Amino acid sequence: MPLRIDVITIFPDYFAPLQLSLMGKAQQSGLVTIAIHDLREFTSDRHRSVDDTPYGGGAGMVMTPEPWGQAIDAVVTDQSTLIVPTPAGKLFSQPVAAELAHSTHLIFACGRYEGIDQRVVEYYRPRIDVRELSIGDYVLAGGDVATLAMIEASVRLVPGVLGNPESLVEESHQLPGVEYPSYTKPPTWRGLDVPEVLLSGHHDQIARWRAEQSTIRTTHNRPDLLPGS
Protein backbone atom coordinates (compact mmCIF):
# COMPACT_ATOMS: atom_id res chain seq x y z
CA MET A 1 0.00 0.00 0.00
CA PRO A 2 1.83 3.18 -1.11
CA LEU A 3 1.99 6.14 1.24
CA ARG A 4 -0.48 8.74 -0.01
CA ILE A 5 0.24 12.42 0.58
CA ASP A 6 -2.19 15.27 -0.09
CA VAL A 7 -0.86 18.82 0.18
CA ILE A 8 -3.31 21.72 0.40
CA THR A 9 -1.79 25.15 -0.28
CA ILE A 10 -2.42 28.51 -1.94
CA PHE A 11 0.98 28.14 -3.65
CA PRO A 12 0.91 24.80 -5.53
CA ASP A 13 4.02 25.79 -7.52
CA TYR A 14 6.05 25.66 -4.27
CA PHE A 15 5.82 21.87 -4.60
CA ALA A 16 7.22 21.47 -8.11
CA PRO A 17 10.55 20.23 -6.58
CA LEU A 18 8.75 17.07 -5.44
CA GLN A 19 8.81 15.92 -9.06
CA LEU A 20 12.62 15.91 -9.04
CA SER A 21 15.30 13.50 -7.87
CA LEU A 22 14.55 11.09 -5.04
CA MET A 23 11.01 12.38 -4.45
CA GLY A 24 10.21 12.10 -8.14
CA LYS A 25 11.62 8.58 -8.32
CA ALA A 26 9.64 7.55 -5.24
CA GLN A 27 6.44 8.59 -7.03
CA GLN A 28 7.43 6.97 -10.32
CA SER A 29 8.14 3.72 -8.47
CA GLY A 30 4.67 3.77 -6.94
CA LEU A 31 6.01 3.75 -3.37
CA VAL A 32 4.46 7.15 -2.72
CA THR A 33 1.69 9.16 -4.35
CA ILE A 34 1.68 12.92 -3.82
CA ALA A 35 -1.18 15.21 -4.87
CA ILE A 36 -1.09 19.01 -4.58
CA HIS A 37 -4.39 20.89 -4.14
CA ASP A 38 -4.98 24.62 -4.56
CA LEU A 39 -6.98 25.84 -1.55
CA ARG A 40 -8.63 28.50 -3.71
CA GLU A 41 -10.40 25.73 -5.67
CA PHE A 42 -12.42 25.21 -2.48
CA THR A 43 -13.61 28.80 -2.07
CA SER A 44 -17.08 29.91 -3.10
CA ASP A 45 -16.83 33.67 -3.50
CA ARG A 46 -15.97 35.62 -6.64
CA HIS A 47 -12.61 36.74 -5.21
CA ARG A 48 -11.68 33.21 -4.10
CA SER A 49 -10.75 34.71 -0.72
CA VAL A 50 -9.08 32.57 1.92
CA ASP A 51 -8.43 35.00 4.79
CA ASP A 52 -10.04 37.64 6.97
CA THR A 53 -9.21 39.91 9.90
CA PRO A 54 -8.47 38.28 13.27
CA TYR A 55 -11.12 38.28 16.04
CA GLY A 56 -9.66 40.05 19.07
CA GLY A 57 -7.61 42.36 16.86
CA GLY A 58 -3.92 42.16 16.08
CA ALA A 59 -1.79 42.47 13.00
CA GLY A 60 -2.17 40.40 9.86
CA MET A 61 -4.89 38.14 8.55
CA VAL A 62 -6.15 34.67 9.51
CA MET A 63 -7.14 31.95 7.04
CA THR A 64 -10.88 31.31 7.19
CA PRO A 65 -11.98 27.78 8.18
CA GLU A 66 -14.52 26.89 5.47
CA PRO A 67 -12.19 26.52 2.46
CA TRP A 68 -9.98 24.29 4.65
CA GLY A 69 -13.00 22.22 5.71
CA GLN A 70 -14.04 21.77 2.09
CA ALA A 71 -10.50 20.91 0.96
CA ILE A 72 -9.75 18.47 3.78
CA ASP A 73 -13.18 16.80 3.48
CA ALA A 74 -12.37 16.19 -0.21
CA VAL A 75 -9.38 13.95 0.66
CA VAL A 76 -9.77 12.79 4.29
CA THR A 77 -10.37 9.16 5.30
CA ASP A 78 -10.39 7.58 8.73
CA GLN A 79 -6.79 6.51 8.02
CA SER A 80 -5.61 10.11 7.52
CA THR A 81 -3.12 12.04 9.60
CA LEU A 82 -3.62 15.81 9.29
CA ILE A 83 -0.38 17.75 9.67
CA VAL A 84 -0.58 21.47 10.27
CA PRO A 85 2.82 23.20 10.07
CA THR A 86 2.94 26.04 12.59
CA PRO A 87 5.62 27.83 14.62
CA ALA A 88 3.49 26.87 17.65
CA GLY A 89 3.75 23.15 16.88
CA LYS A 90 5.75 20.31 18.40
CA LEU A 91 9.26 20.05 16.96
CA PHE A 92 9.53 17.81 13.89
CA SER A 93 12.38 15.33 14.26
CA GLN A 94 13.88 12.22 12.70
CA PRO A 95 11.74 9.95 14.95
CA VAL A 96 8.63 11.86 13.80
CA ALA A 97 9.77 11.46 10.18
CA ALA A 98 10.03 7.71 10.77
CA GLU A 99 6.48 7.65 12.17
CA LEU A 100 5.12 9.59 9.20
CA ALA A 101 6.99 7.30 6.78
CA HIS A 102 4.94 4.39 8.08
CA SER A 103 1.59 6.18 7.84
CA THR A 104 -1.10 5.34 5.30
CA HIS A 105 -2.25 8.85 4.40
CA LEU A 106 -0.81 12.27 5.24
CA ILE A 107 -2.65 15.54 4.63
CA PHE A 108 -0.50 18.68 4.92
CA ALA A 109 -2.44 21.93 5.49
CA CYS A 110 -0.03 24.70 4.46
CA GLY A 111 -1.10 27.90 6.19
CA ARG A 112 -0.06 31.42 5.31
CA TYR A 113 -0.49 34.87 6.86
CA GLU A 114 -0.99 34.51 10.65
CA GLY A 115 -2.16 30.94 10.33
CA ILE A 116 -5.35 28.91 9.96
CA ASP A 117 -8.49 29.45 12.14
CA GLN A 118 -7.85 27.08 15.08
CA ARG A 119 -11.31 25.51 14.69
CA VAL A 120 -9.99 23.52 11.73
CA VAL A 121 -7.67 21.64 14.09
CA GLU A 122 -10.44 21.45 16.71
CA TYR A 123 -12.92 20.02 14.16
CA TYR A 124 -10.69 17.20 12.87
CA ARG A 125 -8.91 16.30 16.15
CA PRO A 126 -11.79 14.06 17.44
CA ARG A 127 -12.02 12.37 14.02
CA ILE A 128 -8.43 11.71 12.91
CA ASP A 129 -4.81 12.05 14.08
CA VAL A 130 -3.96 15.77 13.95
CA ARG A 131 -0.37 16.97 14.46
CA GLU A 132 0.71 20.61 14.71
CA LEU A 133 4.42 20.56 13.81
CA SER A 134 7.26 23.04 13.46
CA ILE A 135 10.58 22.38 11.71
CA GLY A 136 12.55 24.70 13.96
CA ASP A 137 12.86 27.71 16.21
CA TYR A 138 12.40 30.30 13.50
CA VAL A 139 9.34 31.60 11.70
CA LEU A 140 8.80 31.05 7.99
CA ALA A 141 6.36 32.96 5.78
CA GLY A 142 4.06 29.96 5.66
CA GLY A 143 3.79 26.21 6.05
CA ASP A 144 4.88 25.34 2.50
CA VAL A 145 8.66 25.15 3.03
CA ALA A 146 8.13 23.28 6.32
CA THR A 147 5.90 20.82 4.44
CA LEU A 148 8.55 20.28 1.75
CA ALA A 149 11.13 19.54 4.46
CA MET A 150 8.86 17.15 6.34
CA ILE A 151 7.84 15.31 3.16
CA GLU A 152 11.46 14.86 2.07
CA ALA A 153 12.62 13.72 5.53
CA SER A 154 9.72 11.25 5.80
CA VAL A 155 9.53 9.88 2.26
CA ARG A 156 13.26 9.00 2.17
CA LEU A 157 12.51 6.64 5.09
CA VAL A 158 9.76 4.79 3.21
CA PRO A 159 11.12 1.27 2.61
CA GLY A 160 12.42 0.98 -0.95
CA VAL A 161 12.79 4.71 -1.62
CA LEU A 162 16.49 4.91 -0.84
CA GLY A 163 18.45 2.87 -3.39
CA ASN A 164 20.97 1.87 -0.76
CA PRO A 165 19.18 0.99 2.51
CA GLU A 166 22.65 0.63 4.02
CA SER A 167 22.80 4.38 4.46
CA LEU A 168 19.70 4.18 6.62
CA VAL A 169 21.28 1.43 8.69
CA GLU A 170 24.32 3.69 9.26
CA GLU A 171 22.03 6.59 10.17
CA SER A 172 20.07 4.50 12.66
CA HIS A 173 23.31 3.27 14.28
CA GLN A 174 24.60 6.83 14.37
CA LEU A 175 26.01 7.58 17.82
CA PRO A 176 24.03 10.30 19.53
CA GLY A 177 25.24 13.48 17.88
CA VAL A 178 26.17 14.71 14.45
CA GLU A 179 27.89 12.83 11.62
CA TYR A 180 31.65 12.66 11.08
CA PRO A 181 33.13 14.68 8.16
CA SER A 182 33.21 12.99 4.74
CA TYR A 183 35.93 12.99 2.05
CA THR A 184 36.31 11.66 -1.48
CA LYS A 185 38.79 11.88 -4.38
CA PRO A 186 41.20 13.55 -5.07
CA PRO A 187 43.47 12.60 -2.11
CA THR A 188 44.95 16.11 -2.20
CA TRP A 189 42.94 19.17 -3.19
CA ARG A 190 44.41 22.68 -3.25
CA GLY A 191 47.15 21.49 -0.88
CA LEU A 192 44.68 19.87 1.55
CA ASP A 193 45.07 16.13 2.20
CA VAL A 194 42.39 13.60 3.11
CA PRO A 195 43.02 12.40 6.72
CA GLU A 196 45.55 9.57 6.37
CA VAL A 197 43.58 7.11 8.48
CA LEU A 198 40.83 7.09 5.84
CA LEU A 199 43.31 5.83 3.24
CA SER A 200 44.79 3.20 5.58
CA GLY A 201 42.28 0.40 5.06
CA HIS A 202 42.28 -0.19 8.83
CA HIS A 203 38.54 -0.36 9.41
CA ASP A 204 38.77 -0.38 13.22
CA GLN A 205 41.00 2.69 13.19
CA ILE A 206 38.66 4.38 10.68
CA ALA A 207 35.62 3.63 12.86
CA ARG A 208 37.43 5.02 15.94
CA TRP A 209 38.49 8.15 14.08
CA ARG A 210 34.96 8.73 12.80
CA ALA A 211 33.50 8.32 16.30
CA GLU A 212 36.05 10.82 17.66
CA GLN A 213 35.25 13.29 14.87
CA SER A 214 31.52 12.93 15.52
CA THR A 215 32.07 13.73 19.22
CA ILE A 216 34.29 16.73 18.42
CA ARG A 217 31.72 18.10 15.96
CA THR A 218 28.80 17.45 18.28
CA THR A 219 30.58 19.14 21.19
CA HIS A 220 31.32 22.17 19.04
CA ASN A 221 28.09 22.45 17.01
CA ARG A 222 25.39 20.59 18.96
CA PRO A 223 26.31 20.09 22.62
CA ASP A 224 22.59 19.66 23.25
CA LEU A 225 22.81 16.27 21.52
CA LEU A 226 25.59 14.95 23.78
CA PRO A 227 24.51 12.07 26.06
CA GLY A 228 23.37 13.34 29.44
CA SER A 229 22.90 16.91 28.21
Ligand SMILES: COc1ccc2nc(C(=O)O)sc2c1
Ligand atom coordinates in the same frame (compact mmCIF):
# COMPACT_ATOMS: atom_id res chain seq x y z
C1 LIG B 1 1.13 30.66 8.65
O1 LIG B 1 1.73 29.40 8.53
C2 LIG B 1 3.03 29.28 8.99
C3 LIG B 1 3.82 30.40 9.20
C4 LIG B 1 5.13 30.22 9.66
C5 LIG B 1 5.62 28.92 9.89
N1 LIG B 1 6.89 28.57 10.37
C6 LIG B 1 7.01 27.26 10.52
C7 LIG B 1 8.22 26.57 11.03
O2 LIG B 1 8.17 25.32 11.17
O3 LIG B 1 9.21 27.27 11.31
S1 LIG B 1 5.64 26.37 10.07
C8 LIG B 1 4.78 27.83 9.66
C9 LIG B 1 3.49 27.98 9.21
